[in-house]
Amino acid sequence: MRNQDLTIDAGPFRVNVSTSDARFLDTLNDFYEHAIWREGPDVFDYGIRIFRPRNLRRWIRPQVLFEIDSRRPFEPHPLENAFPMFEWSLNWCIATSAHRYMMLHAGTVAFGDQALIMPGTPGSGKSTLSAALHLRGARLLSDEFGLVRPETGDLLPMPRGIPLKNASIEAILGFDPAAPLGPTYPKTRKGRVRHLRPDRESQIQQDVPAVPRWLVFPKYEAGAKETLRPLDKTEAFRQLAFNCFNYRLLGETSFRAVDQLIRQMDCYTLSFSNLERAVEQLSALASEPGPAAAGET
Amino acid sequence: MNLLNQVLRDPTIVRAWEAGDWNRFLPLARNARLLGRCLHLFEEHGLLDVVPQRLVDQFQGALAQTSYVQVQAKRELRQVQRVLDREGIALMALKGVAYLAAALPPRGWRNLSDIDLLVREADIERAEQALKQAGWGPSGEFDSYDQHYYREWMHEVPPLRHHSRETEVDMHHNLAPPVSRIRIDAEKLWQDAVMAPEEYGRQVAVLAPVDMLLHNAVHLFMNDELRGGLRDVVDFRDLFEHFAEGETNFEQHLLQRAEVLGCGRPLYYAATTARRLAGLDLSPDFIAAIQAHAPVYPAARLMNWLIEQALAPKRLGMWQTAVANQLLFIRSHWVRMPPGMLVRHLWHKTFKSKKPPTHDAEMPG
């Protein structure tokens, strides 16, 4: 197939993808049907090329390369993993350049115009929780990046395919057998992966920010009883800063933004072992009336 | 010549740009690490209203990063100063960290990943020992050949890094290596050094303006295979314009000093390149005078082609750039080392095990 270009809006970022791989292109069209920019030539943030190298690996255990600004920051991946490679590599491009935003390592969903932020290291379960909450009707903002405008404290959406790894795939299918999952990628560097497609509403509303209201640090623990525990301000500050990709880089800006966020949000930890019960707890939290109480715990 | 060079020479051309131009421009500026510089250029010329907002955001992202590395560089300088002051060792800041300390124009946008310092040759071992005792250690792995290369042939100790911080410290005792064809009398640099303004209770010495420019020229064209790239050429232009504004007869002074220090050839390359690729305005008198330091015509033509391919390719990723970079690498070492040493050095570099150029960066998600 000849090279084709596709321009997709990933939240505030416009991404131009150029590729000759038909299967990859189909997956992109399928996942981001409502986020494709169709209105003629425009300026984009990242011009990405996904292509097959012109060497032996073009035919034998074929590979695919990711290129941005004519540079190739990563080792090649097997051709069949083009889509997960694209997703992870785009995340890297954003994480290393988008310092106009404060970037939280967090899953974020919105109930109405108020946002739930779930920071977490891998294994915390934030992506699985984000996926489950989204399936139950919450607007997906992101499963990976909490994009905060530091000057206003707004959270910006960037609804993308949610990568579910290994056992999380079964957990989500158990939670909702009709979940719209993409193809299975059995052998990626993170194990077996399938992506949850963000719904039409979330994609169409990706230019509508949300106001951070709840901050919950999840922790998946086998056998744990689902408990929401309030978190004191010192711990909330420490952990939120720790879970911010560019906290140190942004200096005083992120210091002030984190301070403001922990004051305006209700802060908790959540240990959980059962996805259904965790979602119930979080949904109950989100349906409590009234704005957050001002002042400190 | 590409869009980036055109913008550096005349920023107002962006008024006529369409989406396609901006999309070609952004990767060029990003690769050359000139995003922050370009934003300032647009601000200075009242052009911000025509820059697409999403690009302004990208520029601001780059400036946030710049701000951070600058804070870390100044912090590292202060920490080194504390140790060396205690030992009574004189210290001079060089290059990027010197521009910051002396509050020169590049501080508005300049990135730096390490700090360069000058101490006297007689003090350098004692300085290294003092830093090591205070918590600095080797930054990276160096075998005995590397150690020899750095110490005997170059003009620096292998880079140091404090165990609890991330900024690398490069200590030198001269601007050009002893084995190169350029022999600079370091004492002359110390004699003309000036003190930067005080900050947080300390002052540091920096090179006199003409010496700063000559160091830029020597560093770029002799030491680093043009690795500094267009960014250092833009530094040369910005510093030249700033100093020329502040001192009548600056050009004259610069030419004289180049003679005294034996840096005419690098100055020739730096000045002519900055003029061609970064819009530096030179007086006809200066242009005429600098010709005295040009190489023979065929060499000049080749060098100009090499420089242009390496620093100002029409597009990124051209094979000519790769070839030029290779040739410049070889030339750079030829310029630095006697031939016998060069062969041994290149042999060693080729057969040492090295990490592959791409890296498996930790991917979010």
Added chain:
Amino acid sequence: MLWVRSGPPAVCRSLGRDTAVFDSATGETHLLTELPALVLSVMDKQAVSVADLIERIAGPVQLATGDENRIVEALSYLESAELVESRSPDRA
């Protein structure tokens, strides 16, 4: 031994008992408990001794010996965080 904070004033935010502190000289954020935060808040560009600091903090009130030791400990901690510097008297 004298103590000084030569950088710009740190940006402080109360988090209840603890204080979040941003130091623009290093770009670092610190979470300080009460005593170090208090000691930091009374320090500036003027180099002072421990005795001077105690007077700034407690005024005419006499402190117990244990308290003085804790202030010295706090200073030591602040120094390792690069928030303050120690100097010998002739340097000041």
